[in-house]
Amino acid sequence: MSESAQPAAKAKPPAPEDQPFSTFVPELLLPALAKEIQGYGGPAPELAFEQGPMPVVGADCWMVKGKLPGERRFWLCFTTADINSPKTVAVAEAGSEPSLLESFLIDEKKMSLALLVSRLVQRLNGQKWLGPN
Helix, strand or coil, X not given: CCHXXXXXXXXXXXXXXXXXXXXXXXXXXXXXXXXXHHXXXXXXXXXXXXXXXXXCCXXXXXXXXXXXXXHEEEEEEECCCCCCCCEEEEEECCCCCCCCCEEECCCCCCCCHHHHHHHHHHHHHHCCCCCCC
């Protein structure tokens, strides 16, 4: 058998994180986030992906905007159209505007879908916004 007759190695499908940002967020991050939040027993959150002014400071950013029951809102902001860009989180209770931006996942070398979802849900649960807190 000659070396050229060896079967070609199957190409590994690209990692979710290798998708373009404009595909990754709406097609992978939003559904995974909604599913994880619903796993706490509540209704699906309202989620949107858009570009606009970052809460509190007004700088242009890409963001995931979320709304939970009781008019609770949250924002996950990306400073550029890249999941590895610096990120911030803001939250607001019903009837109030966000007043604080928190750095988000600043020590992570490589960003992943699972990490983004788990840490954002952990942050929302820390607010006692999910499940029977």
